[in-house]
Amino acid sequence: MGVVRAHTRVRSSGRGTDVLPLLPFFIFTGYFLLWPVIAVTLQSFKGNKNEWTLDNFRPIVHGGPYLHSFIVSIKLALITASIGAVVGAFFAFIIVTYVRGRLKNVIDSISAVFANSGGVPLAFMFIAAFGSNGLATKFIRALGFDIYAGHFTIFSFTGVVAVYTFFQAPLMILVFQPAISGMRKEWREASTNLGASALTYWRRVGIPVLLPPFIGAFFLLFAGGFSAYATTRALTSGTVSIVPIVIGALVDGNTQASQANLGAALAVGMILVAIVVMSGYVWAQKRATQWRQS
């Protein structure tokens, strides 16, 4: 044992070599994750003749369809993340409190499928279920509600909202469960012993503890909804113009440099929104762990 200790101490004594085993990871993510993002950012500041310029951002800032696509994207992410967070948190609470063992594992992995299926299959399944002749539509109609009585179609903004909820809520179930299981039984007992009612417990202990992880999870959901592309693309074939679809249309089949640069500028806009969201997430995460450590 002593030999091993001495051996490891010698190996880790040089501070600089500590990072060596992590080099493959840093090189890989540096090249395939950070470098592409940097390249897009640089491109967004390039003009037609490869000169530095801010022109690519002008059409976005000045309103019109490009700014509008950002508004649509943010609205979509906000609505679906809110619905998903509330519905998912409710399910996470039920699962943590009442479900154990194998059933919990199965529910977790089904949630994982739903959460990661945001994509092509989901869109087609929704067309089958909630299309104007879909079976779910007929079933709901038989119960006395016609979801097509208003302006609803599955191929519109509201349709996309409905489909997104289908993967946002399960994602919330997955990311919010640890926060709920982290709540100690002793807190509840202590608060009951001090004479607090269930309502007081939730108002004074439960909600303050759960709020930061809830907000953190909300930001994560927002980021997912904001950058989703496949579902909307397959469902509406491009009629709901969220930013990723606009970018795809600009870059796809366009050899013109100015179009590609405009696409890069839109992408940088998306990254900026993502950075804001990410800061919120990091902040919430810090608040969440503060509670646990004390």
Next chain:
Amino acid sequence: MSQTFLRKWALITFASLLGFTLFVLPVIASSIYSFQKPGGKGYTFVSYTWLVHQDGFFQSLGTSLELAILAGILNIVLMVPTMVYLNLKGHRFKSVVDFICILPLVIPVVCLALGAQKAMPSFLQNTQYELVFFFVIIGLPFTYRALDTSLQTVALKTLVEASRSLGASWIRTIIRVIVPAIRSGITGALFLTFALSIGEYTITSLLHWETFPTWTVVASQQNILGAIALSVFSFVGAIALLSTIALFSKRSAQHVEVNE
């Protein structure tokens, strides 16, 4: 007592009903729909068989399987040593790696695709295997969690010291001692990456490669029923596969605990 009992069952019933309506009903509805005869009454497998006979079905499926398997393997080869080191000695770097691993969830995939077009050398852009690297990137957030959770449940330091003091090399220690101990985390990471890769659409379509998902979208323009059948098949298949793994990995996790 009976009041809390009632409230408990009222909550569970409500949650089950809500879950059924929101998640189970659409899956059942689209499953039944996929067996309907085109335009008529009655049920048939025709939408399922139609697909198989389309040009490119087996080719695109083969491509997707190959890329997904490669991504899964590369992911494990890269991340298992990284995560083991982080939990063993590299605690200082953990927050940095954690931060990098959450980035793919935050950076819009479209930006990654645009950047890939711009930044990757042409020899990489000329082969579909470039997708493997980006599939690994997309899988990072999930791999990190899966491996980290299972590494924290084993007494890593004790295992490594025991193995090293018996004269095993580092590579042997990782392969023979650590990997078996965190088997459930590795299977989890492997299958999540595999599942993500096989369904990946955004990067694939923006980089103009044909895999199973992009082929499906093109095929759906001819036959929407066929596309629905395919979606149901892949979705229900994924649920069945992952549920089986969940049942299996539960057992292996218990097994490890007993061994300790």
